[in-house]
Structures are given as C-alpha cells and as structure tokens.
Amino acid sequence: DIQMTQSPSTLSSSIGDTVTITCRASQSISYWLAWYQQKPGKAPKILIAKASSLQSGVPSRFSGSGSGTEFTLTISSLQPDDLATYYCQQYITYPLTFGGGTKVEIK
Amino acid sequence: QVQLVQSGPEMKKPGASVKVSCKTSGYIFTNYGVSWVRQAPGQRPEWLGWINGNDYRTKVAERFQDRVTMTTDKFTSTAYLEVRDLRPADTAVYYCGRDEGDGAWFDPWGQGTLVTVSS
Numbered sequence: 001d002i003q004m005t006q007s008p009s010t011l012s013s014s015i016g017d018t019v020t021i022t023c024r025a026s027q028s029i030s031y032w033l034a035w036y037q038q039k040p041g042k043a044p045k046i047l048i049a050k051a052s053s054l055q056s057g058v059p060s061r062f063s064g065s066g067s068g069t070e071f072t073l074t075i076s077s078l079q080p081d082d083l084a085t086y087y088c089q090q091y092i093t094y095p096l097t098f099g100g101g102t103k104v105e106i107k
Numbered sequence: 108q109v110q111l112v113q114s115g116p117e118m119k120k121p122g123a124s125v126k127v128s129c130k131t132s133g134y135i136f137t138n139y140g141v142s143w144v145r146q147a148p149g150q151r152p153e154w155l156g157w158i159n160g161n162d163y164r165t166k167v168a169e170r171f172q173d174r175v176t177m178t179t180d181k182f183t184s185t186a187y188l189e190v191r192d193l194r195p196a197d198t199a200v201y202y203c204g205r206d207e208g209d210g211a212w213f214d215p216w217g218q219g220t221l222v223t224v225s226s
Contacts, residue, residue, distance in 0.1 A: 034212035
C-alpha cells in the first residue's frame with residue numbers, strides 16, 4: 001500500500017497568516033492527489049483534486065501544488081472558518097489511502 | 108443539488124452484520140460510482156472500496172474482501188455497504204461518497220453513519 005505522511009500534525013497560526021501543509025507519498029503518485037477539509041463532527045469536503053485543481057465553490061485562498069512524492073496545500077490569509085483538519089489522499093492505485101491529517105488551529 | 112443521505116446509527120454485537128444505505132439524488136446515478144470510507148475516532152479515513160453505479164463492478168480493499176459486500180439499486184439510486192463478522196475494531200463512522208472515477212476522489216460525501224460494535 002502507498003503510505004501518505006502529512007506534516008505537521010498540528011499547526012497554530014493567526015488570522016491572515018499563510019499556512020502550508022505538506023503531504024509525502026511513499027512512492028510516486030504523479031499528480032493523483034486530493035485534499036479534503038474536515039470540520040469536527042462533519043464529513044470531509046473536497047478542496048483540491050489532481051494535486052492543484054481547485055474544486056467548484058472552494059475559496060481561492062486554497063491552493064495545491066506538487067507532483068511525484070511531495071505535495072503542498074497552502075491557505076493564504078487564514079480565516080476563522082478554516083479551523084479544521086486537512087487530509088491528503090492518493091488515488092493512483094488501490095487501496096486508496098489517506099494521510100494522517102493536519103489540524104489547523106487559530107491562535 | 109447533489110446529495111447523499113445515509114441511514115441512521117447502528118449498535119451491533121461482535122460477530123453480527125450491518126448494512127448501511129446511501130440514498131443519492133441530484134445527479135444521474137449510473138454515471139458515477141460510489142466509494143465507502145470509514146473513520147474510527149481520532150483516526151485517518153480508511154477506504155473500504157468502490158462500486159460502479161451502472162454495471163455493479165466493485166473493487167474492495169484487500170483487507171476487507173472477505174467481510175464486505177457493496178451493492179446498488181439503480182432504480183432507487185441507492186448504494187449499500189454490508190460488513191459481516193463485526194469486531195469492536197470496526198467501530199467507526201462509515202461514509203459514502205460520490206466517486207469521480209473508478210476509485211478516485213469523492214464529492215460530495217454522505218453525512219456518515221456511526222456503527223458501534225460492543226458486547
């Protein structure tokens with residue numbers, strides 16, 4: 001199985017800051033990577049697919065980049081509504097696998 | 108709008124089976140697949156498998172192949188997940204998601220169904 005590793009596991013930033021989350025795959029997954037946002041007690045919500053394709057209705061302060069084994073999710077100008085846990089997920093091969101999550105806290 | 112609405116919480120004893128439903132609306136069911144993902148408390152999501160909405164093809168994660176069955180009813184646009192021989196470690200929220208490929212990314216997700224396994 002492809003292992004997905006996220007860092008950091010938790011981060012605390014101020015409103016307006018730029019936040020970067022890293023996701024590493026144990027082998028190349030090309031650009032077959034999705035990012036999700038999960039708020040407490042809710043289902044995950046898609047943010048980005050194909051590593052950098054912002055999905056409909058997602059604020060433009062979210063962006064994704066990377067290919068191969070290293071990817072980043074960037075939140076520019078952090079907002080209170082961004083308090084959540086963020087997960088990456090590879091979909092190049094079965095079984096589909098998720099990263100361990102990054103919890104974003106607001107200072 | 109696209110919606111996936113799941114059945115309610117379940118409490119089961121070890122060794123029992125559970126069947127979770129996922130009723131879809133707002134899109135052509137046969138044009139997409141449905142994936143199932145579970146999430147134990149405080150853990151990362153775990154993909155169980157995918158079913159094609161048109162031709163019943165499935166792909167189940169190897170570790171679940173002997174205990175999980177996925178089915179669909181095209182006429183009611185509903186997907187089903189059955190898990191047999193339940194163990195306490197199966198306690199989790201089970202989600203369905205509209206799959207954008209043959210096991211790809213999911214948008215949107217159902218609201219989740221809590222399955223608790225306890226003696």
